[in-house]
Amino acid sequence: MGIDGEILFLCHRIPFPPDRGDKIRSWHLLEAATKLAPVHVGCFADDDRDMSFSAEMERVAVSQCVLMRDRSRAVAGLSGLIRHQPMLVALYDKAEMRRWVARLLRERPIRAIIAYSVQMAHFLPKDLPADIRFLMDFVDFDSAKYAAYGAGQGGLMGWINRREGRLLHDYERKVARRADISVFVSEAEAAMFRRAGGVDGCRIGALENGVDLEYFRADGDYPAIDPPGAPLLVFTGQMDYRPNIEAVESFAREALPAIRRVHPQACFAIVGRSPTPQVEALAAQPGVIVTGGVPDVRGWLAAADVVVAPLRIARGIQNKVLEAMAMARPVVASPQAAEGIDAHDGAHLLVAADAPGEAQAVLSLLADPARAVALGLAARRRVEERYDWAATLAPLRAMLTGEAEGKDSREASAA
Incomplete structure (x- = not known):
């Protein structure tokens, strides 16, 4: 009516x-x-x-x-x-x-x-x-x-x-x-x-x-990408937005080096339109890729071993987190990025408060692939239960x- x-x-x-x-x-x-x-x-x-x-x-x-x-x-x-x-x-x-x-x-x-x-x-x-x-x-x-x-x-x-x-x-x-x-x-x-x-x-x-549950699904129809490194860590977002800029800077400079000490070939892909010069400069760091805009973000999400959302200032519900969860990917998020989402730390995603915690959470998932898969599947079930538009x-x-x-x-x- x-x-x-x-x-x-x-x-x-x-x-x-x-x-x-x-x-x-x-x-x-x-x-x-x-x-x-x-x-x-x-x-x-x-x-x-x-x-x-x-x-x-x-x-x-x-x-x-x-x-x-x-x-x-x-x-x-x-x-x-x-x-x-x-x-x-x-x-x-x-x-x-x-x-x-x-x-x-x-x-x-x-x-x-x-x-x-x-x-x-x-x-x-x-x-x-x-x-x-x-x-x-x-x-x-x-x-x-x-x-x-x-x-x-x-x-x-x-x-x-x-x-x-x-x-x-x-x-x-x-x-x-x-x-x-x-x-x-x-x-x-x-x-x-x-x-x-x-x-x-x-x-x-x-x-x-x-979240569009039909569009964002692991078995959907989208172009696959060749992962530029293994393991692959992915961040998605509009890359001229200050909270996103600060998030990827922090992760690339503080968390990624600790991860690469254990996984020297680990790659951090920053996926999103309009990267500022500040973001583009991160590509000079070992293991960092700045893609700019991509035709379809789902290929990058599907290829990710872990999706990260290390925002320090975040308001409301983060679409990037819901989309990654809908794609059944394991997510490591800051408390600020996770706050508005009805999901539980350890059950549907992992929450880490700072760069050392983020590195530790990512490494724990890379060390236990079965746990990472289970976390991603639980994430998908959670958004099906709570976040259909x-x-x-x-x-x-x-x-x-x-x-x-x-x-x-x-x-x-x-x-």
Whole structure:
């Protein structure tokens, strides 16, 4: 059963193709919304490649507004300083998007709005009609990430990140107070946001990520790769994203040498698009390969003896971990990367808190191939039980209609 009227879906990055963490979630959320009602999509493109996919969006959207995000971080930072705005909001400030949203709200029977990522709430009027439901998908507690960056930095960048953390958290709380319901990618993330304060009376919950269990399966149809070394350790991710950069740097410089002392031919493959010069420089180290973007990540996952996720700063549910588990690979993850996933250390994956622990965990799996296979099979069973997209997104309809609440949450909070 669908919902009356139409849905407005706002997203900071064009959801198609679902080939990186944020786009995987937004694409599946968009597909789920289209099964409930006609959907209008407003989003941004990072580059010409992104913009080329706007035609693909026509098959799921009744209408769309895809704009190039052409404001630099420097300009956004200056604008944010002048307007006392978070840089994340200033980065996406576009009058054309605001006009498109206003026109849709005037002309179309919009009955529900999904804003994906906090900066997209900036395009909504503050006085939404009472018959329009507003679901804010924060995904992650982004301000906490900036605060964590700033806490570990000095100088200008430390000040910038601490300021962004403060301003963004204030903005997140204001948005949560406007929304009918706010969701995060995991209950752990939602609980962290609640504990930070300032959101009493707001409906805040979790809408978990899933994984495409038919696509990510060990016996699927995908091109095999010739492993560049044995044993092969693999990390996957968008390689211009700071937490991923820091993760592979730490593993390559601190964990891999200890592993290679036992397995001199061990190879660490960093698999993902847009590697920065900092990441590319790691290829000069013995045993490190930087692939850049690959047509199909499944071949690398299937070839991996162990998949590693050594993130020190991580928010929510890590798609890279779910995908590796779905491929029945043994995973060694940091506590931060494992935190949002309903899986148990030693039963479905191994958790290691630092580089020496990661090296030890990897070596233990390489020393016991039968245990590694069993861990991978248990991981696959766990994601089948918990992370099918149809199941994780099943609450969406009730969230968009308010049926589970009894009455409109804005009315409830005003009472």
